[in-house]
Amino acid sequence: MENNLTAIIDERIKELKITSLDISFNELADMYKNDELIITPNYQRTFRWDISRQSRFVESLLLEMPIPPIYAIEIEDGRYELIDGLQRISSYLNYRGLLKELPVEPKMASDVLIEDVDENDEVLEDEEDTAADVERGFALSGCDIIPELNGKRFDDLPASMKIKAKRSFVRMDVLRKGINPQLKYHMFKRLNTGGEKLSYQELRNCSIRLIDNKFIDFINDLASNADFLQTLAYVSKNQKKKKFAEELVLRFFALKNKFSSFSHNVDSFLTEYMEEISMGDTLHEPKFNYFKEKEVFENTFRILNNSLGKEAFAVYKNNSQKLSGFNVYQYEAITTGMQSIYEELVNGSYPISKFTEKIKEAKMDKTFKLYTVGGGKNSSGVLMNRYQFIVNKLGE
Structure with missing residues (x-):
């Protein structure tokens, strides 16, 4: 029984077909510009981080803090689709002013079709708007470790700091082409139980x-x-x-x-x-x-x-x-x-x-x-x- 269970686990590990890469954010930006990295496939969440969260992420890069891994799937022609890491990669691209299209929640048809509710009526669970601030090439705001960074755009940084941001590395785990679709599904579901909170x-x-x-x-x-x-x-x-x-x-x-x-x-x-x-x-x-x-x-x-x-x-x-x-x-x-x-x-x-x-x-x-x-x-x-x-x- 023990040998059989070991064989089953070993077979599943082989099916996962994962390659790990240490890659710089500058390389990720080049891949994105050349359509070699797709950051907004249909199954990706929307970009939610506001300027403060984006700024603190940039601050983390400049301070050489550890960055959690990102995950991608290999698709046709050797290109990658991102399955986890949108907030981090988009924050870097956004700060550099490189985002081609902003992966934010579109205006819903219901905002047009539904009659306006009277201002005096109660609405259940109406929480604060969580949409991201997606100004391209934004000025840092909310940096709390190095507050002197606040107000700085990428072009305002000293050359050495620009290079440091570009050369910051992150581990990228890639699910190779041909992986079992159900294994991809379960991996994605487990990856997304933490981080930016999603509704079910x-x-x-x-x-x-x-x-x-x-x-x-x-x-x-x-x-x-x-x-x-x-x-x-x-x-x-x-x-x-x-x-x-x-x-x-x-x-x-x-x-x-x-x-x-x-x-x-x-x-x-x-x-x-x-x-x-x-x-x-x-x-x-x-x-x-x-x-x-x-x-x-x-x-x-x-x-x-x-x-x-x-x-x-x-x-x-x-x-x-x-x-x-x-x-x-x-x-x-x-x-x-x-x-x-x-x-x-x-x-x-x-x-x-x-x-x-x-x-x-x-x-x-x-x-x-x-x-x-x-x-x-x-x-x-x-x-x-x-x-x-x-x-x-x-x-x-």
Whole structure:
């Protein structure tokens, strides 16, 4: 048994095909300029460091502090794609004024499509904006070990310091071409459990592409659906940047199709569902009817937008219809529960006016409110209670 386990581990090590290089930041900049190093593939996160964090990284280079390794994948023609290290490399390139395009979060369609929320309305979890400051060739600001560096652009540095920055080395581990896609996926997922904090959906969006693009591209495409976005009017801007809308699309399909498999932790449940669909696509064992599922999603949110609009998943205050914020548990219960009468809603035999009335009754019901409060983790019993509440209410 021991010999067999050793052989399995040795075989996995061979499959990883990793080459380690000690490379200067100047060489990385040359590779980037010549398109030999791709720093923004689809699975990479966005550039988030503000000027202070970028400045402190440059300060670390000048002080010859140790730099954590970066990781890349070898692709065609001997080029590399970065899978970990975007914040560090982009900070160096940004300070030198070399970034060709800025890998920042684009303006979301929802910022245009969703009606503005009244200033007096509460928005849940609206945190400070975390977008990076991406001014090319910026002046250092926030250096706390050598504050004399603050205000200095790269061209302002003495020649010796410019050379020191260029010649600073970093270890780059390269996954060679031909590595098993699932090993790439697991390596990426483990690399990105630390460093710049990602939301679970950002991590899924990045890492699952190392297995297959089809399902995650499908999720991201539906996240820009106009009816869907109107129902998310009370989702905060910071949540949108962290791909919460995409997570909600994933929640819809995971709960609709694998409700009975849910046990306790939503994040693990969603990740496992995405892995199951994506790996099935890779192995040509389709477990997901893309055409049919897209139709169900679009019809579901067309009905919700036409009947409730931005009130669909907002909380009603004090048994009145004054709205306070987006409630993810109402989202789960309503979108999943209404599938019990999906055909009747689509063909018109269940009137939209009656649907609107029943959902509003549910949202103001004390029992339903009790089912739709709590922390980030769920129990299958509570999930079933709120789902069944909606099913029963619609069936009255």
